[in-house]
Amino acid sequence: xxxxxxxxxxxxxxxxxxxxxxxxxxxxxxxxxxxxxxxxxxxxxxxxxxxxxxxxxxxxxxxxxxxxxxxxxxxxxxxxxxxxxxxxxxxxxxxxxxxxxxxxxxxxxxxxxxxxxxxxxxxxxxxxxxxxxxxxxxxxxxxxxxxxxxxxxxxxxxxxxxxxxxxxxxxxxxxxxxxxxxxxxxxxxxxxxxxxxxxxxxxxxxxxxxxxxxxxxxxxxxxxxxxxxxxxxxxxxxxxxxxxxxxxxxx
Amino acid sequence: xxxxxxxxxxxxxxxxxxxxxxxxxxxxxxxxxxxxxxxxxxxxxxxxxxxxxxxxxxxxxxxxxxxxxxxxxxxxxxxxxxxxxxxxxxxxxxxxxxxxxxxxxxxxxxxxxxxxxxxxxxxxxxxxxxxxxxxxxxxxxxxxxxxxxxxxxxxxxxxxxxxxxxxxxxxxxxxxxxxxxxxxxxxxxxxxxxxxxxxxxxxxxxxxxxxxxxxxxxxxxxxxxxxxxxxxxxxxxxxxxxxxxxxxxxxxxxxxxxxxxxxxxxxxxxxxxxxxxxxxxxxxxxxxxxxxxxxxxxxxxxxxxxxxxxxxxxxxxxxxxxxxxxxxxxx
Numbered sequence: 001x002x003x004x005x006x007x008x009x010x011x012x013x014x015x016x017x018x019x020x021x022x023x024x025x026x027x028x029x030x031x032x033x034x035x036x037x038x039x040x041x042x043x044x045x046x047x048x049x050x051x052x053x054x055x056x057x058x059x060x061x062x063x064x065x066x067x068x069x070x071x072x073x074x075x076x077x078x079x080x081x082x083x084x085x086x087x088x089x090x091x092x093x094x095x096x097x098x099x100x101x102x103x104x105x106x107x108x109x110x111x112x113x114x115x116x117x118x119x120x121x122x123x124x125x126x127x128x129x130x131x132x133x134x135x136x137x138x139x140x141x142x143x144x145x146x147x148x149x150x151x152x153x154x155x156x157x158x159x160x161x162x163x164x165x166x167x168x169x170x171x172x173x174x175x176x177x178x179x180x181x182x183x184x185x186x187x188x189x190x191x192x193x194x195x196x197x198x199x200x201x202x203x204x205x206x207x208x209x210x211x212x213x214x215x216x217x218x219x220x221x222x223x224x225x226x227x228x229x230x231x232x233x234x235x236x237x238x239x240x241x242x243x244x245x246x247x248x249x250x251x
Numbered sequence: 252x253x254x255x256x257x258x259x260x261x262x263x264x265x266x267x268x269x270x271x272x273x274x275x276x277x278x279x280x281x282x283x284x285x286x287x288x289x290x291x292x293x294x295x296x297x298x299x300x301x302x303x304x305x306x307x308x309x310x311x312x313x314x315x316x317x318x319x320x321x322x323x324x325x326x327x328x329x330x331x332x333x334x335x336x337x338x339x340x341x342x343x344x345x346x347x348x349x350x351x352x353x354x355x356x357x358x359x360x361x362x363x364x365x366x367x368x369x370x371x372x373x374x375x376x377x378x379x380x381x382x383x384x385x386x387x388x389x390x391x392x393x394x395x396x397x398x399x400x401x402x403x404x405x406x407x408x409x410x411x412x413x414x415x416x417x418x419x420x421x422x423x424x425x426x427x428x429x430x431x432x433x434x435x436x437x438x439x440x441x442x443x444x445x446x447x448x449x450x451x452x453x454x455x456x457x458x459x460x461x462x463x464x465x466x467x468x469x470x471x472x473x474x475x476x477x478x479x480x481x482x483x484x485x486x487x488x489x490x491x492x493x494x495x496x497x498x499x500x501x502x503x504x505x506x507x508x509x510x511x512x513x514x515x516x517x518x519x520x521x522x523x524x525x526x527x528x529x530x531x532x533x534x535x536x537x538x539x540x541x542x543x544x545x546x547x548x549x550x551x552x553x554x555x556x557x558x559x560x561x562x563x564x565x566x567x568x569x570x571x572x573x574x575x576x577x578x579x580x581x582x
Contacts, residue, residue, distance in 0.1 A: 052464070078466035090464070092457035095450075098262050103454050104465040106447040112467060113475070115448040120266040122447060130262040143265045165466050 003066060005030040005199040006082070006169045011050055011060035013223075020046045021057065022224040028169065033192075034201045035214035039243070043223040044203045045087060048171045052084045053077050064169065079108075081168030085158040087177050087203070093147040097138055097157050100146060101129040104164035132160050136190055152183050156190065163194070170194070172202035176209070188213050211235065270445035279524070283430055287423070294422030300534045301429035302490045305436050307514050307526030309483035314512070315521035316444055317476050318456030319368065322377055322508050323384030324484055326364070327357040329391065329503020331485025336404045336498035337397070344410040346428065346493050353489025354482045361481020362474070369473040372459070380508075387503050403499040407492060418494060425494035432490055433527075436483050440523055443479070452476055456521075513552065517559050519566020528568050 004027035013021040020043045028034055036044050049055040051062055053074040062070045064082050072080070092100045105125045106112040120126070133142045136156045141149060146157065155175060162170055175191060176184035188209055194200065204210050210217060210231070217234045219226040221243055227234065234240055286297040306328055313319040331353035338349050364383055371379055391398045398404055411417050416424040443449050455462055455469045462469040492498045501507060510533065518529025533552070540548035563570035 054463075073468075074463035075466050075468050078464060084464060086461075086464075090458060090461045092454055092461065094457055095453060096265075098265065099450060100454070102266075103447070103450050103467075106450070107466045112447045112451045113472065115443045115446040118267075118270045118442070118445045119447055119450055120263060120270060123263065125447075126262050126266060140260055142262065143260055161465055 004028055005065060007063045009061050012058045013050060013055060014058060020223045021050060024225055026218060028199050028201060030199055031196050032199050033213060033215045035210045035217045036201055036203045036220060037210060037217060038220035042220040044220055045173055048084055048173050052082060078165050083162045083165045083167035084171040085162050085173060085175060087173040089154045089158060091146045091154060091157060094145055096143050096145055097133060098129060098142040101132055101160050101164045102126055104161050105129045108166050129164060132163050136160050152179050155179055155187060167198055169199045174203050184209060294426045296538055298422050298425040298429045298494055300530055301433045302487050303534055304527040304530035305433045306484055306487035307511050307530045308437060308440055308523055309480045310511050310515050311520060311523055311526045312440055312480040313477055314515060316456060317452040317473055320376055321380040323380035324511060325503045325507035326383055326387040327361050327481035327484035328488035328507060329387060330360050331357045331488030332492040332498045332502040333398060335489035336407045336492035339407045339409050340404060344408045346409055346412050349493060350486060350489045354485045357485020358478055358482035362478040365474045365477035368477060369470045384505050384508050388500060391500055391503060401500060403497050407496045409493045409496060429490050429494060432486060436486060513556055517567060519568035522568055525566050525568045
């Protein structure tokens with residue numbers, strides 16, 4: 001019953017002679033708050049691309065709950081509750097925030113291919129989209145086009161889009177990338193406030209944020225897991241200090 | 252569920268406003284009836300404009316809304332034209348069923364070719380649609396036993412509309428028929444672009460790479476709109492065959508594909524009316540300029556096209572929209 005919400009086993013991926021994922025095995029229990037850290041080029045985003053199906057692994061398996069999803073397309077994985085956000089804003093510039101989130105809600109409800117009725121007739125979907133935006137404090141700006149929103153608001157919209165798909169497992173690729181230091185804590189407060197049953201894995205470089213919001217940490221180095229543990233274990237690990245914290249803190 | 256009370260933003264009113272009929276729209280369609288009384292000698296031209304506008308609306312569905320840039324859209328126009336023309340030539344001149352047959356044939360071919368088209372983007376998309384156009388044009392040329400080849404399809408006899416209204420020399424029936432078809436296709440398109448399906452197309456246009464990450468199968472959606480747009484283009488082609496009682500190779504040639512793209516960009520993409528306004532400008536300009544110096548009239552179209560993309564990048568209609576108060580806008 002209480003198996004992991006998301007697990008990988010023996011995940012490998014190479015581009016020519018460059019190994020970007022080496023025998024990666026992780027298991028995230030339901031409701032976990034995991035941080036994925038590692039130096040630049042460690043393969044963090046690659047791992048998210050592999051898990052979400054945007055890259056095909058050379059070998060290995062990906063399990064969502066009890067189901068093997070290794071062969072599914074990215075959109076089919078989203079339908080099953082495995083959802084990601086992007087490090088660089090990957091939004092819909094000329095849609096308003098409300099339209100974008102309503103679109104994601106319509107996709108989840110299976111009505112996004114319907115053309116017989118106006119969008120405004122789907123009142124429940126619009127209410128739900130507005131509710132998500134309001135919960136991330138985007139309510140008052142939701143009718144503005146996405147490209148006109150402030151950068152920090154666009155980062156929140158990334159998360160709103162992910163939430164609208166009804167995720168069970170949420171993979172956040174540097175959700176606070178490019179956001180000023182003070183505001184990034186605010187953004188992580190919003191992430192910390194996500195429903196308990198959503199399993200979260202996030203990539204983040206700021207160690208203060210990582211130690212504050214993660215219950216467990218996975219350290220990735222050159223495409224392989226170096227170590228996994230609680231924040232205290234990771235902070236005390238000499239190997240981690242050497243390959244990662246030492247360089248990052250003064251970098 | 253959270254509601255908008257107190258924040259000053261009502262999401263329902265905002266979305267409802269986007270799909271509401273504006274005064275300018277109603278005035279536009281009433282004005283479309285004016286040629287019957289004001290320019291009765293130009294009804295043949297008016298009919299051609301309505302047909303071209305319908306064709307441009309069909310291109311707007313894929314180019315303006317879904318972001319599929321096509322240089323071969325006339326393929327479906329030509330298939331509709333030849334289907335209706337051949338039916339009428341070989342003894343079945345009933346216009347409405349001919350129109351349906353033209354639409355059906357173009358829809359089927361649209362679906363089959365769409366299977367390839369929706370797989371590619373950007374330059375490859377231009378080349379694939381261009382290639383399809385060349386294939387269709389040469390196939391029609393070489394099958395001259397069927398199509399009449401370069402001489403065109405002769406002997407097209409179209410019966411009276413509803414068994415009553417003859418397609419007269421002055422173009423009364425032709426314009427009424429074409430305008431009615433344009434209006435119906437426009438109503439369908441309008442409903443479609445304001446639906447959840449229309450929103451998902453705009454999502455694909457804005458960022459196709461993001462669509463799988465919100466669970467959307469974007470290729471299926473693209474195939475659906477490509478097929479629908481091909482069917483609408485087929486209606487336009489069938490109308491031209493029936494109202495002019497001939498079909499030439501030009502109906503599916505590259506020039507027609509290029510012209511319709513030019514019209515749409517002149518008028519403004521992604522707003523349905525852009526195609527209609529573009530068709531009016533293009534066809535009236537051609538009619539007037541061709542009287543002055545018939546060989547060189549594309550010189551002026553070239554100049555106009557460059558001026559519009561430089562100074563009105565959202566087209567004539569996009570430029571006008573900026574002058575109109577927001578509450579009157581429909582797009």
